[in-house]
Amino acid sequence: MSLLKINYLKCHYLTDINTVRAVDGISFEIEEGEILGIVGESGSGKTTVALGIMGLLPENTAISGEILYRDEVISSLPESGMDRFRWKDIAIVFQNGLDVMNPVMKVGVQVTEPMIKHLDISPENARSKCADLFRTVGLDPKWMDSYPHQLSGGMRQRVLLAMALSCDPKLLILDEVTSALDAFTRKEIRDLLVDLQKKNGYTMLMISHDITFVSSVASRIAVMYSGRVVETGPVRDILVSPRHPYTRGLVHSTPDIFVYKDLWGIPGDVPAGDEFKGCSFSPRCTQKIDICNKASPVLMPVGGGREIACHRGGIAGLLEAKNLSFRYLLPNGEYLKAVDNVNLEVMEGEVLAVVGQTGSGKSTLAHILANVIRPECGEVLFMDGNVSGGNYGNRVNGVQIVFQDPFSSTSNRFTVLDAIKEPLYINKIGSNGDRLQMVKNALELVRLPTTDNFLGKYCGELSGGQRQRVALARAMVMEPKLLIADEITSALDVSTSANVLRLLKGLQNRRGFSMIYISHDLSLTLKIADRIAVMNSGKIVEMGNSHDVMLSPSDEYTKRLVGSRIGLCCHNH
Amino acid sequence: MVKDRNSFIFRFLSTLFVILAINFFLPRMMPGDPFSTTSADEVGEEIIVMTEEQRLYYMNYYGLDRPLYEQFLVYMKNLITGDLGRSIYYKMPVSDVIMLHLPWTMLIVVGAIVISTISGVVLGTLSAMNRKKGSDRIMMTGMIAFAEIPSFLLGLILLLIFSAYLRLFPLAGAITPFANYNGPAEQAWDILCHAFLPVVTLSLSQLTGVYLLTRNTLITVTTKDYIRTARAKGLGEKTVWIRHALRNALLPVVTRTGFMIGIMMGGVVLVESVFSYPGIGMTLRSAVVGRDYPLIQGILLIIAVSILICNLLVDKIYGKLDPRVVI
Ligand SMILES: Nc1ncnc2c1ncn2[C@@H]1O[C@H](COP(=O)(O)OP(=O)(O)OP(=O)(O)O)[C@@H](O)[C@H]1O
Ligand code: SF4
Ligand SMILES: [Mg+2]
Numbered sequence: 001m002s003l004l005k006i007n008y009l010k011c012h013y014l015t016d017i018n019t020v021r022a023v024d025g026i027s028f029e030i031e032e033g034e035i036l037g038i039v040g041e042s043g044s045g046k047t048t049v050a051l052g053i054m055g056l057l058p059e060n061t062a063i064s065g066e067i068l069y070r071d072e073v074i075s076s077l078p079e080s081g082m083d084r085f086r087w088k089d090i091a092i093v094f095q096n097g098l099d100v101m102n103p104v105m106k107v108g109v110q111v112t113e114p115m116i117k118h119l120d121i122s123p124e125n126a127r128s129k130c131a132d133l134f135r136t137v138g139l140d141p142k143w144m145d146s147y148p149h150q151l152s153g154g155m156r157q158r159v160l161l162a163m164a165l166s167c168d169p170k171l172l173i174l175d176e177v178t179s180a181l182d183a184f185t186r187k188e189i190r191d192l193l194v195d196l197q198k199k200n201g202y203t204m205l206m207i208s209h210d211i212t213f214v215s216s217v218a219s220r221i222a223v224m225y226s227g228r229v230v231e232t233g234p235v236r237d238i239l240v241s242p243r244h245p246y247t248r249g250l251v252h253s254t255p256d257i258f259v260y261k262d263l264w265g266i267p268g269d270v271p272a273g274d275e276f277k278g279c280s281f282s283p284r285c286t287q288k289i290d291i292c293n294k295a296s297p298v299l300m301p302v303g304g305g306r307e308i309a310c311h312r313g314g315i316a317g318l319l320e321a322k323n324l325s326f327r328y329l330l331p332n333g334e335y336l337k338a339v340d341n342v343n344l345e346v347m348e349g350e351v352l353a354v355v356g357q358t359g360s361g362k363s364t365l366a367h368i369l370a371n372v373i374r375p376e377c378g379e380v381l382f383m384d385g386n387v388s389g390g391n392y393g394n395r396v397n398g399v400q401i402v403f404q405d406p407f408s409s410t411s412n413r414f415t416v417l418d419a420i421k422e423p424l425y426i427n428k429i430g431s432n433g434d435r436l437q438m439v440k441n442a443l444e445l446v447r448l449p450t451t452d453n454f455l456g457k458y459c460g461e462l463s464g465g466q467r468q469r470v471a472l473a474r475a476m477v478m479e480p481k482l483l484i485a486d487e488i489t490s491a492l493d494v495s496t497s498a499n500v501l502r503l504l505k506g507l508q509n510r511r512g513f514s515m516i517y518i519s520h521d522l523s524l525t526l527k528i529a530d531r532i533a534v535m536n537s538g539k540i541v542e543m544g545n546s547h548d549v550m551l552s553p554s555d556e557y558t559k560r561l562v563g564s565r566i567g568l569c570c571h572n573h
Numbered sequence: 574m575v576k577d578r579n580s581f582i583f584r585f586l587s588t589l590f591v592i593l594a595i596n597f598f599l600p601r602m603m604p605g606d607p608f609s610t611t612s613a614d615e616v617g618e619e620i621i622v623m624t625e626e627q628r629l630y631y632m633n634y635y636g637l638d639r640p641l642y643e644q645f646l647v648y649m650k651n652l653i654t655g656d657l658g659r660s661i662y663y664k665m666p667v668s669d670v671i672m673l674h675l676p677w678t679m680l681i682v683v684g685a686i687v688i689s690t691i692s693g694v695v696l697g698t699l700s701a702m703n704r705k706k707g708s709d710r711i712m713m714t715g716m717i718a719f720a721e722i723p724s725f726l727l728g729l730i731l732l733l734i735f736s737a738y739l740r741l742f743p744l745a746g747a748i749t750p751f752a753n754y755n756g757p758a759e760q761a762w763d764i765l766c767h768a769f770l771p772v773v774t775l776s777l778s779q780l781t782g783v784y785l786l787t788r789n790t791l792i793t794v795t796t797k798d799y800i801r802t803a804r805a806k807g808l809g810e811k812t813v814w815i816r817h818a819l820r821n822a823l824l825p826v827v828t829r830t831g832f833m834i835g836i837m838m839g840g841v842v843l844v845e846s847v848f849s850y851p852g853i854g855m856t857l858r859s860a861v862v863g864r865d866y867p868l869i870q871g872i873l874l875i876i877a878v879s880i881l882i883c884n885l886l887v888d889k890i891y892g893k894l895d896p897r898v899v900i
Contacts, residue, residue, distance in 0.1 A: 054805050079810065086807030094805075099798040102817055104824075104895055114806040147896040163806075 001071060002029040003171055003203050004053070004090075009065035009075075011048050011057055022048040024227035024280075025065070027299070030171070035197060035204045037218030037235070039211045039250065045227040046207045047095060050173050053205075054092055055082040069171075087114045091169035093160050095176040100160060101148040108144025111163045118167050133162040137192060154185040161189075165196070173205045178213055186213065193217055211250055215239055220305075223247045226280035229299055231314075233306030240545065243306065243314035245349060246281050252530060279311065286349035286512025287316050318514050319346040319369065319399070319482055323378035326364055338364040339375070340538035346482065351508060351515045353525040353546065355561065356535030362518045363404065365535070366486045369516065370401035382482070394427050400475035402468075404487035410471055412460035416443075419459055420474045427478075442473040445507060465496035472504065483508070484516045489524065501528065522561060526550060534558045585881065592877040593652070597645055600861070600869045607661045607864040608632060635661060637866075648870070657874070658867030662860065667871035670856065675875065677747045678845070678852035681768050682837050685775035690830055692776070693783025698819060700784070701791035713788070720781035724840050728774040728847035735770060742770050745849035771848045778840055779833055786829055790822040797821075824895055831887030835880045 011023040022045040030036045038046050051057050053067055055077065067075035074085055094100045101110055111133065112126035121129070131141035137158040148156060157177060164172060174193070178186040194217055196202055208214050214221060215235045222232040223246065231244040242248040278293040279285070285292065291311050299309040308314045326339040338361040346352050354362050367373045369380055382399060410419045420439045424430055430438060440450040446469040448454065459467060468488055475483060485504065489497030505528045508515050519525045525532065525546075532549045534542040534557065542555040553559045608628040632638045636647065651658060657667035696712065703709045736744045743749065747767050754760040794800065795818050803817040842854035849855070853872055860868040892898045 051801075056801055056805055079804075083807035083809060086805055088807070092805055094798065094802060097798055100802055102799040102803065102821070103897060104820055105817075113808065113812075117806070117808055117812075149897050 001032075003032045003034075003070060004030045004205070005066075005068040005071075006049075006053075007066040007068070009049070009052055009067060010063065011045075011052050012062045013048075013058070014060045014062055019062075021227050023052060026222075026224070026227070026229045027065075028222055028229065028232065030203055030205060032170075032203055033201050034220065035206060035218040037206045037208070037214035037221045038224055039208060039214050039221060040224030041209055041250070044209075044224045046209075046224055047175055048227075049224075050092060050175050050205070050207055053173060054086065054090060055079070087164075087167045087169060088118045089169060090171045090173065091164040091167065092173040093157075093164045093175065093177050096153060096157050096160065096180045098149065101156065103148055105147070106145050107148055107151065107159045111144070111159065111166055114163070115166050130162070130166070133165055134159075136165070136196075137162045138188065153180050154182075154189075157181060157185075157189065161192075168200075169202070171203045171205065173207070175207045176209070177206075179208065179210060190216055211239075223250065228280065228296070228309065229307075230281065230309045231307065232299070233304070237304065237306060240548075243302070243308050244281075244310055245285050245287060245315055248315060248349075248530075249284075279309075286514075287312060315350075316348045317345055318348050318383060320381045321345075321369060321378065322381070324365070324368055324375045324380070325377050326361075326368060326373070326375050328364075337538045339368065342378075342538075342540055344533055344540060344543065346514050346516060349512050349514055350530045351505075351517055351528055353517045353519065353529035353532045354535055355519055355522055355525055355532060357561075358520060360535045361538040362520075362535055363486055366401060366484050366516065366518050370399055370484050372401065396429060396479050397481050398478065399482045399484065400478050400480035401484040401486065402471050402475050402488050404490055410459045410467060410474065412458065414459050415455065416448075416457050416459065416462075416470055417455040419470055420477055423474060423478055429478075438477055439473075442477040445476050446470075446473045446503060448473065463496075464492050465500060468492060468500055469503070472500075472507075476507065479511075480513055482514045482516070484518070486518045487520070490519070490521070497524070504528070534561065588881065589878070593649070593874065594645075596870045596873040596877070597648055598641070600864070600866050601641065603861075603864065605864050606632070606637065607635075607866065631661075635659075657871040660860075660865055660868040660871075662863045662865045662868065667867050670868060671853065671871055671875055674851055674853045674856045677768075677850060678841055678854060680764070681771045681775060681844075681850065681852065682834070682841060684768060684772040685779065685837065686830060686833060688772060689776040689779040689783055689833075690826070693780050694787045694819075694823070694826060696780075697784045697787025698791060698814070700788045701795070702814060704792060709788075713785075716781045716784050719777070724774055724778035725843040725847050727777060728770070728844050731770050731774055732847060743767050747851050767850070771844050771850050774844050774847070775837060775840060779837065782833075783826060783829065786826055787822060790825050791818055794818050794822045820894075824891065827891055827894060828887060831884050834883040838876050838880070 006029070007027050008025050009023055009027070010021070010025050013020040013022055024045075026049065028036065038049065040046055048057070052063065052075075055074070057063060063075065065075065066073055069085060069089065074082065077085075101107060108127065108130055111130045112123065115121060115126040115129060116123060119126075127144070130144060134141045134144060139155060139158045139162070143151065143155065143159070148159075151159065157180070161177070164174075177193075178189055181189065190213065193204070193206075197204065197217075204217075206214055206218055211221075215238075218235055220232065221235050221238050222229045223238070223244065224230070225246045231238065231242070231247045233243075238247060239251060242251045277295060278291075279288070279296050282288045282292040289311060295311075297309040297311045299307045300313075301307050302313065321342060321344050324339050324342040325337070327335040327337050330336055340361070342365060344352070354365065356362050364373070368375045371380070414422070417436075417439060420442055421435050424435045424438060429435075439455070443450045443454075448466065448469050459470060462470065468491075472488075488504070489500050492500060501524060504515075504517075507513075508528075517525065517529060529546045531544065532542075532546045533540050534549065534553075534555065536555075536557045542549060542553065542558045549558065550562060553562050608631050629638070636644060648658070655668075657671075659665065660667050660670050663670050696716075700709045700712050732744070736742045743766060747764065748760075749763055749767075752763060754763065799821075800813060800818055803813045808816075838854075841852065842858055844850070845852045845854035846858060853875070857869065857872045859865075860872065
């Protein structure tokens with residue numbers, strides 16, 4: 001028997017202008033003694049769920065579905081019936097704010113008040129119990145006689161916690177208990193909660209947008225998006241391999257998890273309007289298909305205690321390379337194994353970095369993946385079709401590659417217009433007028449001018465950075481699903497390369513294509529990569545989340561590579 | 574703290590001085606003087622007709638023929654010694670006249686404040702608790718319509734119905750003239766009977782304000798997070814409303830009560846006239862009619878000082894009720 005069970009709960013706020021579907025059909029269970037975390041960005045409906053459980057939603061809320069506490073339906077109880085459960089069975093620590101506590105009442109009184117009401121004890125006993133509680137949460141009992149405005153945010157949070165613990169609840173709901181606190185206090189509260197849970201075995205529902213905090217306490221996580229649960233599973237699994245595109249975005253935009261990477265939020269917005277029937281993440285999703293706009297996906301078990309709500313079963317694969325090998329014939333008649341039995345997979349919307357020393361075979365691999373050269377054995381599948389057979393390089397939404405050397409990818413004698421238009425021309429895409437517009441759009445994307453003057457310039461007249469951007473525009477004009485960038489910044493000076501890199505990552509984030517980023521520069525790579533593959537003498541020796549590879553390299557070669565990072569490194573690994 | 578207190582005293586004194594100056598000059602800017610024949614007063618007071626000679630004699634006797642600034646200086650000097658001057662009409666010290674009438678006014682004003690505040694708060698709370706239900710809407714419409722009736726008209730209607738027609742209450746005065754009481758209880762009862770209608774009239778004139786303020790503040794307060802917290806604790810509706818919501822909603826009501834004193838002082842003149850109630854309001858009215866400068870000054874001063882004191886009290890009480898305010 002689970003302590004709390006929620007069945008298809010819907011809470012819609014009916015306002016004068018519209019209906020806010022704050023919670024839109026969610027189900028979950030909490031077992032006795034378990035800590036369940038609910039994460040999701042601001043406005044995803046987390047607090048609404050908490051209020052729904054407590055029966056505290058405002059009058060203008062349309063509620064349907066069921067909430068069961070120990071198999072008793074509590075969702076349709078009247079106010080007085082709900083009071084039987086409040087605080088003694090289910091207590092809540094509210095999202096902190098100046099107004100959460102009564103401003104004209106001493107905090108001690110506010111903590112003892114529910115004890116006197118529910119536990120049937122005298123005010124004196126309640127007071128001494130309150131002093132104990134204050135000590136438990138790390139507050140001097142002398143603060144009992146203060147008013148809320150006399151306390152700091154962290155102290156108020158502790159008082160709120162003491163208040164919630166006062167009647168020994170079976171289920172403790174914690175709504176953003178730490179978001180307003182500094183890192184140090186946050187850690188103290190975290191330790192306190194873990195401690196309490198160990199000692200008293202509280203069952204907790206922990207709500208926060210801070211996935212790091214939740215995952216350091218909870219055992220299971222439910223990820224909420226726009227009023228629905230999109231993914232649930234054990235904490236570690238979700239952090240290491242998020243399966244829903246939204247979860248991945250959330251995990252990847254968390255600084256504590258991706259220590260080195262620049263922060264890139266998830267672009268786009270939650271769909272407004274009550275009539276939208278499809279997957280609410282679809283406006284921001286990089287891998288949506290037709291059905292995503294028509295029907296909303298339901299949460300389905302995918303094994304390992306995980307559930308995902310996505311029509312494509314979570315993040316889909318985009319490109320898969322199997323057993324690739326390639327040898328160069330050297331002048332002395334020997335063969336050099338440039339690519340040696342490489343297997344890799346690129347997921348939708350992800351940036352995979354391939355790093356390795358010069359001569360480790362990275363560019364050769366890139367050329368094979370882009371179908372510029374053919375592998376001796378093995379095959380490359382793009383969207384489940386064979387690359388060489390399907391010719392994905394020559395079509396819109398296919399694979400595009402930008403080379404190391406801007407001078408080889410764009411001929412000196414071409415004008416900017418011709419250089420970018422060429423792939424459209426070769427592949428007979430669009431009419432002449434359309435093509436000019438497409439070229440201009442592509443130039444705007446890479447932040448280059450679209451004046452006739454610039455369009456008529458010869459590539460030979462451009463600076464290195466400009467030329468690399470033209471090369472990028474030439475790739476972007478084909479609107480690739482996968483962009484392979486092979487050392488695109490190595491020929492540029494530091495500040496230009498930083499600019500090009502930012503531009504590239506910005507484009508990737510906005511347009512949602514996947515990218516294979518090839519580089520020997522580990523520091524730069526870490527700024528943009530989600531996953532890293534380390535190559536040495538034609539082999540992939542290590543592959544994993546970029547922070548894992550960085551923080552705990554397992555292969556000897558990777559360790560050396562990480563160790564050889566020059567620069568002002570202040571992290572101690 | 575010392576600095577605060579000093580600046581407070583300074584503010585208090587300068588306010589008082591401005592009030593004194595206005596009190597002094599305003600009555601003297603009205604046409605006429607205490608000894609000219611005034612146009613017959615509608616209440617039908619005895620019209621004293623004086624010869625020019627007599628008039629000049631009296632003007633000289635009361636010092637009214639001297640330059641204004643000189644009179645003002647004398648007035649201020651006497652004030653400092655606690656002398657409010659002599660009433661021209663009553664021919665006795667102004668302070669004695671005031672002491673004679675002030676208690677009656679205090680009785681009905683304090684009574685009205687207590688009654689209107691308590692009933693306004695109770696009704697406002699009931700209304701807020703039943704918000705969006707019929708009872709709230711009816712009560713609110715009734716209250717607002719009621720507030721449109723001027724208090725003297727209301728007084729007249731009450732007087733006609735309860736005193737003239739039903740004969741439940743006396744028609745005028747504060748006590749039955751020449752009554753022999755068998756003990757203080759009977760005397761108190763007599764006073765109550767006389768004060769009843771004036772108090773009711775004054776209370777009713779303030780009721781709607783208190784009611785609306787309580788209702789609306791309560792409705793705002795109930796949307797606050799701490800009310801949700803109190804609900805979450807399962808304390809029960811009654812505790813939530815009274816201990817948590819009302820306690821906070823009363824803060825503006827207290828402030829309003831302070832201001833109410835001032836408003837009521839204006840209303841009290843009319844109400845006392847309607848009920849011929851011998852309070853300070855009635856006295857003020859006849860003093861104005863008779864151009865009894867010292868009496869006008871004295872009464873206005875008492876009113877001003879009592880308003881100042883009330884505001885002071887309100888600040889103190891507010892500070893007690895709201896711990897966020899530091900005084
Ligand atoms: N009383 C209300 N009336 C109308 N809409 C509301 C009300 N309360 C919340 N909402 C809306 O419901 C949605 C979900 O709100 P909720 O407070 O549950 O989000 P949340 O996930 O807790 O966000 P945060 O992390 O910012 O606390 C939001 O779009 C919000 O604007
Ligand atoms: S693939 Fe479709 S269902 Fe899955 S997250 Fe994207 S839009 Fe939603
Ligand atoms: Mg919230």
